[in-house]
Amino acid sequence: MHSLLIIHNSMAEIDIEERSASSPDSVLRSCGYLVKIATTSKEALSMIRDADASILQCPITEINTWGILLMQQKIAPIIWWCTHETANLSVAACDDNIMVDGVLSPSMLAQEIHWTLHFSAKQCFERQQWLKEREQLLSRIEERKWIDMAKGILSKVKNISESEAYDLLRKQAMNERKRMVDVATSIVKVYQLLQDQT
Structure with missing residues (x-):
C-alpha cells in the first residue's frame, strides 16, 4: 500500500499549528506514503481510483456515508483517523455495523501505521468476501x-x-x-x- 486518499471533513477542521504536526497528511507522508487530500465528495470520487486506501478524518457518524460513496467507486480499505476532534461523540454514536477496516491516530509510530494499513487491507478483502457470500x-x-x-x-x-x-x-x-x-x-x-x- 503506497498511495492514500485523506478525506478531511469540514467539521473536523483544526487550527493550522496543530494541523501541521498531527494531521494525517503530515504523519503519513513522514512514514513514506504518497498522500492526496480531498475535502468534498466530488474530489474524493475523482481521486479514489489512484488510492490504495481512504483515510477518513471525520466524526464516526459520517464513516458509513463516506464508505458507501467510496465503495461504489472502488473497493479499497477505509480507515478512520481517530483524534479528540473526530472522536468527540459518545460511544453510543458508533453503531454495530460501521464500515471501517482500521483505525489510525497521530500518536502511532511508523511501524504501527504500516501494520495497521496492512491489516486494514486484509480486513477489507474479508469484508467484501463476507458480503458476497451473504x-x-x-x-x-x-x-x-x-x-x-x-x-x-x-x-x-x-x-x-x-x-x-x-x-x-x-x-x-x-x-x-x-x-x-x-x-x-x-x-x-x-x-x-x-x-x-x-
Whole structure:
C-alpha cells in the first residue's frame, strides 16, 4: 500500500499549528506514503481510483456515508483517523455495523501505521468476501422460497406429493432449458393471477 486518499471533513477542521504536526497528511507522508487530500465528495470520487486506501478524518457518524460513496467507486480499505476532534461523540454514536477496516491516530509510530494499513487491507478483502457470500445465501433463500411455493401449488393442483411436484418442476425446467427458480416463479405468478381473477 503506497498511495492514500485523506478525506478531511469540514467539521473536523483544526487550527493550522496543530494541523501541521498531527494531521494525517503530515504523519503519513513522514512514514513514506504518497498522500492526496480531498475535502468534498466530488474530489474524493475523482481521486479514489489512484488510492490504495481512504483515510477518513471525520466524526464516526459520517464513516458509513463516506464508505458507501467510496465503495461504489472502488473497493479499497477505509480507515478512520481517530483524534479528540473526530472522536468527540459518545460511544453510543458508533453503531454495530460501521464500515471501517482500521483505525489510525497521530500518536502511532511508523511501524504501527504500516501494520495497521496492512491489516486494514486484509480486513477489507474479508469484508467484501463476507458480503458476497451473504448476498449469495440470500439469493439462494429467495430462490428456495419460489421453488417451495411452486411445489405446493403443483402438489395441490395435480394432487401429487411434494417430491413428485419437485421432479415435475425439475423436468419442466430441463425441457424449457431454464433454471428451476425461473419456472417456479412463472408457475407461482400464473397461479396467483388466476386466483385473483376468480
